[in-house]
Structure formats: C-alpha cells, structure tokens
Amino acid sequence: MVDAAILERAGQLKGELVKFSQQPRYDRAASDFFDRYGDGIDELDEQQWMLLWDCFILEHRLANGRTVVEQFVAGHPRLSESERDMLLGWQDVVQGPFEVIRRDGPALIVESLVDELTYRVRSNMGPGIFRRMPRKSFLIARLVAVGDEWMLSGPVSLLRAAERDIAYRLAMDMALRTPEAVFRNPEKLALAWEQQRADRDRFIRFFGADLIVVPGEQVQDRLNEFYAFSRKELLGRPEPDGPPAGVAVTLPEDMADSETVALIYDETDGIGFYTEFGLVEQAFANPDLLRRRRWREHALEYLHDDSVEPMVIRRLAERNPEKATIVIRRLLKRPKFNWNRDGEDLLREVKSGYYAQPPRPRVSPVSERLAAFVAQR
Numbered sequence: 001m002v003d004a005a006i007l008e009r010a011g012q013l014k015g016e017l018v019k020f021s022q023q024p025r026y027d028r029a030a031s032d033f034f035d036r037y038g039d040g041i042d043e044l045d046e047q048q049w050m051l052l053w054d055c056f057i058l059e060h061r062l063a064n065g066r067t068v069v070e071q072f073v074a075g076h077p078r079l080s081e082s083e084r085d086m087l088l089g090w091q092d093v094v095q096g097p098f099e100v101i102r103r104d105g106p107a108l109i110v111e112s113l114v115d116e117l118t119y120r121v122r123s124n125m126g127p128g129i130f131r132r133m134p135r136k137s138f139l140i141a142r143l144v145a146v147g148d149e150w151m152l153s154g155p156v157s158l159l160r161a162a163e164r165d166i167a168y169r170l171a172m173d174m175a176l177r178t179p180e181a182v183f184r185n186p187e188k189l190a191l192a193w194e195q196q197r198a199d200r201d202r203f204i205r206f207f208g209a210d211l212i213v214v215p216g217e218q219v220q221d222r223l224n225e226f227y228a229f230s231r232k233e234l235l236g237r238p239e240p241d242g243p244p245a246g247v248a249v250t251l252p253e254d255m256a257d258s259e260t261v262a263l264i265y266d267e268t269d270g271i272g273f274y275t276e277f278g279l280v281e282q283a284f285a286n287p288d289l290l291r292r293r294r295w296r297e298h299a300l301e302y303l304h305d306d307s308v309e310p311m312v313i314r315r316l317a318e319r320n321p322e323k324a325t326i327v328i329r330r331l332l333k334r335p336k337f338n339w340n341r342d343g344e345d346l347l348r349e350v351k352s353g354y355y356a357q358p359p360r361p362r363v364s365p366v367s368e369r370l371a372a373f374v375a376q377r
Contacts, residue, residue, distance in 0.1 A: 002122060002147040010146045011124025013087060014153070020075070021057045021068045029062050047155040054142060054154030058090050067091055090144040093153065094119065096174050096181060097167040098139045107149065108133060113171035115185040116367050119143060119150045133158060138167035168373045172366065179364035192361035196270055199363060202230050203265040210265045211315070213277055216258035220251050223263070262312075269309045270362025274302075284316040287326040300331055303350050310347040310354055317343060 021030075033056045038048065057068045066074075073079065073087050098110035098119065106127040107120045121143060123129045129152075133139060140157040143150040159167050175182050183189040204210050206229050214222055251273060255261060260278030265271045279298045282289055289295040302308045317324035317339050324339040328346065337346070348355055366374075 001120075002149045006147055007122055007124055007151065009083070010086065010151055013083065014124065017057060017069060017072050017087070018053070020072045021053070026068065029060075030056055033060055047157070050155045051142075055093075058093055058144070058153070086146065090153065092145070094143040094150065094181075094184065096140070097159070097171045098141060099167070100133050100135055100137050100139065102135055103130060110139060112184075113138075113167060113367070113370065114174050114181050115183075115188060117185050121150045121152060122146065123152050134161075136161040138163065140167075140170065165373070168370060172370050172374060175364050175366050175370065179362075180360060182364050182366075183360060188365055189361070191365045192363050195365055196361045196363045197267070199230065199271075200265045200267060202226075202233060203271070206230075207263070210267075211262060213260050213262045213281070216256045216261050216275070219255060219261045219263065219273065223251065264312065264315075266309070266311050268359050269311055272309065272312075274308060274312060281316060284319065284324060284327055287323055287330060290327065290330050296331070299327065303331065306351070306353050310351045313347060313351075314343070 030053075034052060037055070038052050059067065061067060062071075069087055069090055073084050079087070094112065094115075096112055096114040098112050098121075101109040101111055101118070103109070104120065107122050108130045109118060110121055111118050138159040138161075140159065142153045144153045145151075179192070183192065200210065203226060206226050212222075255273065255275060258275040260276060262274040262277030262281075263271065264274065276298045279295050280302050283295045283299045290299065302313060317327075321339040321343075324343070325337060328337050328339065328343075329335055
C-alpha cells in the first residue's frame with residue numbers, strides 16, 4: 001500500500017509537471033497535437049482539453065523523440081531516484097473503462113473491462129472523490145502507477161450501471177484498436193499467441209501455404225472466403241446464403257488497384273497484406289530488373305516502408321541469398337554487402353522501428369462478457 005506522503009508527493013510532482021508543460025517552448029508542439037487529435041482546441045470542452053493535455057504530457061513524442069515528462073525529469077536533477085522512476089513510469093498509462101468493484105479504505109478497487117486486471121486506485125485529491133463512484137458504476141479514466149498502487153491522472157468520466165452498454169462498446173473498441181492494452185494481462189498475451197497460431201494453421205489449410213499472391217482485384221474476396229471458412233470451422237455450421245457477415249478485415253479500396261497483393265500469415269507477425277509483391281519478388285529473382293524504374297521503386301519501398309516487416313525481405317532473400325546480395329548492393333549502392341553476413345544487420349538498420357518493441361500478436365482476445373455483448377448486437 002502507498003502511504004499518504006508518497007501520494008501527496010505524486011500529486012505535487014504532477015502539478016509541477018503540468019506547469020512545466022505550459023512553457024512557451026511547447027506551444028507549437030501542443031498546438032499541432034491538439035489540431036491532430038482534438039479537431040481544433042476551440043471546439044473542446046474543459047474535460048476533453050484536460051484529457052488531451054494529459055496525453056500530450058505523458059505519451060506524445062516530441063520532434064526530438066522524447067516526451068514532456070522525460071524532459072521534466074532531465075531538467076530536475078535533484079529528484080530522488082524513486083521520484084524519477086515514478087515519473088518515467090507514468091508514460092505507461094492504463095486507460096479505458098473500469099468497473100467499480102468496491103471501496104477499500106482510502107482507495108477504490110476497479111476492474112478493467114479491457115485487460116480484466118484489478119487495480120487499487122487512489123486520488124491525490126483525497127478519497128472523498130470516490131463517494132460519487134458507487135459499486136457497479138464505470139469509470140472512463142487514465143491511471144498511472146504510484147508504488148504498487150495506481151493514481152487517477154487527468155479527468156474522470158462516470159457512467160452509471162445502467163449505462164453498461166456504453167462502457168462495453170468503449171472497451172471493445174479499445175481492445176480492437178489497441179491490442180497492447182489487452183496484453184498488459186500476461187494470460188491474455190499467451191492466449192493471443194495461441195489464437196494466432198490456430199488462425200495461421202487454418203490459413204495454411206485453406207490456402208495451402210502461409211504466403212499466397214493474388215491479383216489486387218481478388219484479394220478482398222479471397223480474404224472473405226477465408227474468414228467464412230474460419231467461422232464455419234469455429235462455429236461448426238456453414239454460413240447462411242449470401243455474403244459472409246462480420247468480415248474481420250476490410251482492406252483499403254485502393255489495394256484492388258495493385259497488380260498483385262501478397263497475403264502472408266507469419267508465425268510471429270501475423271497476417272499482412274503487401275501490394276505489388278509480384279514486382280518485388282521478380283526483382284529478387286532477377287536483379288537485372290532493377291534497371292527499370294518500376295521494379296526499382298517498389299523494391300526500395302519494401303526496404304524503407306515501416307509497414308513491411310523484416311520477415312518479408314527475409315523471405316524473399318532466403319530464396320536465393322546470392323541474388324539478394326546483388327539486389328541490396330544495387331539498391332543501396334553498397335558494393336561490399338553480403339546477405340549471409342550482413343542481412344540481419346541491414347534489417348535492423350532499415351526497420352529499426354520494428355525492433356524497438358517486442359513482437360506482439362495481431363489478434364486481440366476479448367473477455368467472455370465482451371464477446372457475449374457483441375453476440376447480442
């Protein structure tokens with residue numbers, strides 16, 4: 001448990017951090033942030049403004065790659081080691097709808113509808129704030145760690161128990177948009193890897209391989225067919241007549257304009273869709289095609305586009321490492337490059353963003369109650 005002195009100090013530091021963030025040097029970055037995420041600061045009410053400001057302070061990466069809270073810590077060398085660790089830990093915010101379970105002395109016990117973990121929550125404004133948060137109500141809030149407990153950060157919205165459907169919809173949307181929020185729960189992470197392996201096995205059984213290349217105009221139809229096959233296998237009954245309902249992935253319309261699209265279901269990276277794969281595949285098979293602009297441009301794009309995982313380049317190169325060596329030498333003008341010796345180092349160089357975080361499953365398991373809620377819609 002966190003004693004009152006630590007909680008009070010956390011509140012003081014949060015106030016100092018907010019004041020620090022209001023310096024003129026952050027005006028431009030804050031304005032850009034609000035324009036991007038707030039649809040214009042003039043249209044936001046006070047609570048929305050406070051919520052976005054909390055996101056800006058704790059999570060937004062500035063042009064130099066650092067957050068405001070990181071710069072605050074760097075600019076205050078007299079902070080104790082525990083204070084520094086606490087402040088930097090606030091970058092890992094827990095968000096979302098929480099169901100109120102009960103009061104526990106000066107704290108509130110809540111359960112996340114997203115990761116299904118329980119949090120013991122405190123407020124630097126005192127426990128009196130919890131009187132308006134009865135059992136079975138829902139909080140739309142942000143939590144930051146203070147010791148082994150959690151503190152409310154930014155504004156809090158309260159939903160009554162009768163407004164459960166709103167909380168469930170918010171939780172479902174977060175689970176699908178930001179699966180990393182689900183993966184705070186290690187059991188959920190393990191389940192996601194298990195589900196992804198099973199889904200990949202179905203993909204291979206349906207298509208005959210974990211990599212297929214199809215014309216762009218056919219890719220959505222083939223994907224729909226795969227998900228219809230998956231649902232039939234999972235539910236034990238065929239789809240009704242007509243187009244499959246609830247297709248898991250709707251691809252961008254412009255993907256149909258591609259000459260070819262590769263569907264790859266990788267064991268680690270999950271399912272991905274790669275436009276003009278055929279041209280890049282041809283270039284790796286025949287490096288002389290790089291003399292032609294179209295092949296060269298798409299091959300370079302695969303190297304530098306963050307949406308193309310390293311495994312895609314690795315798969316192409318491992319078919320013929322000698323030709324892959326020639327491709328990279330010509331594309332990047334590196335005459336001494338050798339794929340067998342330098343390939344992995346190159347991938348870490350051109351795909352540095354991929355390696356900045358540990359791999360995560362592409363599927364996002366939801367709780368039984370959220371699944372039941374969706375099934376009722």
